[in-house]
Amino acid sequence: MIYREIAVISAVVCVAILCHSPVRAADSQRLRVIVETDIGGDADDQASLVRFLLYCNEWDVEGIIADRPANKFHSDPVRNHKGIKANDGYDLLLGYLDAYALVYDSLRRHAENYPEPASLRRLAVPGWNDSDSGVNLLIAAADRDDARPIWYGNWGSNSGSISNLRRAFDKVKQERSAAEYEAFVRKFRICTLDGPGQTRQGHEDQIPLHIETGYPDIGGRWYHRFRPLTEHAGGFDVRRDVQQNHGPLGALYTTPKEGDSWTFVYLIPTGLSDPSEPTWGGWAGRYGPRGGDSLNKAGPNGTPFFWANQQDAVNGKTNRDNTASRWAEHMQNDFRARLDWCVAKDFTDANHAPIIHCQNDDTAAVLRVAAAVGSKLTLDASGTIDPDGDELSYRWFVYAEPGTYRGEAMLQDSTKSKATIEVPINARGKSLHIVLQVTDSGIPPLTRYRRIVIELR
Numbered sequence: 001m002i003y004r005e006i007a008v009i010s011a012v013v014c015v016a017i018l019c020h021s022p023v024r025a026a027d028s029q030r031l032r033v034i035v036e037t038d039i040g041g042d043a044d045d046q047a048s049l050v051r052f053l054l055y056c057n058e059w060d061v062e063g064i065i066a067d068r069p070a071n072k073f074h075s076d077p078v079r080n081h082k083g084i085k086a087n088d089g090y091d092l093l094l095g096y097l098d099a100y101a102l103v104y105d106s107l108r109r110h111a112e113n114y115p116e117p118a119s120l121r122r123l124a125v126p127g128w129n130d131s132d133s134g135v136n137l138l139i140a141a142a143d144r145d146d147a148r149p150i151w152y153g154n155w156g157s158n159s160g161s162i163s164n165l166r167r168a169f170d171k172v173k174q175e176r177s178a179a180e181y182e183a184f185v186r187k188f189r190i191c192t193l194d195g196p197g198q199t200r201q202g203h204e205d206q207i208p209l210h211i212e213t214g215y216p217d218i219g220g221r222w223y224h225r226f227r228p229l230t231e232h233a234g235g236f237d238v239r240r241d242v243q244q245n246h247g248p249l250g251a252l253y254t255t256p257k258e259g260d261s262w263t264f265v266y267l268i269p270t271g272l273s274d275p276s277e278p279t280w281g282g283w284a285g286r287y288g289p290r291g292g293d294s295l296n297k298a299g300p301n302g303t304p305f306f307w308a309n310q311q312d313a314v315n316g317k318t319n320r321d322n323t324a325s326r327w328a329e330h331m332q333n334d335f336r337a338r339l340d341w342c343v344a345k346d347f348t349d350a351n352h353a354p355i356i357h358c359q360n361d362d363t364a365a366v367l368r369v370a371a372a373v374g375s376k377l378t379l380d381a382s383g384t385i386d387p388d389g390d391e392l393s394y395r396w397f398v399y400a401e402p403g404t405y406r407g408e409a410m411l412q413d414s415t416k417s418k419a420t421i422e423v424p425i426n427a428r429g430k431s432l433h434i435v436l437q438v439t440d441s442g443i444p445p446l447t448r449y450r451r452i453v454i455e456l457r
Helices: 001-017 043-056 089-108 116-124 132-141 164-175 180-184 220-229 240-243 247-251 261-267 324-343
Strands: 032-037 061-067 124-126 150-154 188-192 210-214 305-307 312-314 318-319 367-371 377-378 392-398 410-412 416-423 431-440 446-454
Touching: 032 132, 032 261, 043 089, 043 261, 043 324, 061 089, 061 132, 089 116, 089 124, 089 247, 089 324, 116 124, 124 132, 124 164, 132 150, 132 164, 132 180, 150 261, 164 180, 188 261, 210 247, 220 261, 220 305, 220 324, 220 416, 240 247, 240 377, 318 324, 324 446, 392 410
Parallel strands: 032 061, 032 150, 061 124, 150 188, 188 210, 210 305, 367 446
Antiparallel strands: 312 318, 377 416, 392 431, 410 416, 431 446
């Protein structure tokens, strides 16, 4: 009884401390991210930029390249510059960074690692064809003494500009040795909107991983599925939850079309996914080998090209939409909460996601364990806490599609903090993916996950 009381007191103290502290992102898991946008044309890039800036604390953002030049700035019939006085995409990008600066202090009350506005502004550069700023930024990032790969997302070079990453690859290939060129290209992971044909970046035989987030066309491009899957998920309302009464950054949100957002939603660390494993799935859907064309050739790490061609079974229906729709409410609630952060006067005036402690690990990394067939494996998240002291609901489930075992696996106590799985006796050599989903009782309710990949022996 004494030990139990001490544990309860310790937990209360931890929650009390967290209630007055911004939530910290795990440094060891942070990704290096650079994005390129043709902002200033179709207004969806601006909406994606609002979402990107609200999540920029989750990564080490090392560049934002705006590649729409002045002569293409007023040419798109669906543009909406939201009253910002700008002559090109770079000017428009700076207008959004100015709005970010106005909500920065408020955001910092709720989560650490939001980059200072001046620092983020220094990382914003023009990237049209007669400017080398984007190319130089990419080369400098890759040459930095940092072993982590760089995740690059192109939101569409649709203004006539050549991809800055392609220009950087071309330049390095021309100026450096073959070995240096290969090492340079292999620093990058591509998570981008390129299209169904040749990629914007080229150099496919050297890129270790390329994830196409806009295609293929299966009853529509994956790019165009963002809006119908998210616009009203969980009762989400664009005007109420984003554009009105949520500060100057939310006021610059344009359209829920947002198809470019898949490129970085894929990288948000929620505990559900591993960016280096596109077939496992997450908020941006689940991806499979591209196959069937000359681009799907073996690169340095095997077959590196993936796109949104997978299907999940949910509630008796199997389709591609389910790979993202099953998480869409959670994603939009999280977006809502961050917009609340923009105007909340204190940490206690907004909601914050649970912090899951699972199998003695409180990072967001996917957990990998081995288990003998016929055994029982305890799944323990009893150390999970909520920064706001909210009640938590638990759901453990088998995510069947990413695993290789196709039979039934029994979970006991699947709605408690501690569950048990009976490892099937006929599953030797297979894998099972178990997902823990924890949701708080705050407004809006926020969800985090832990995935456990069990290798069965």
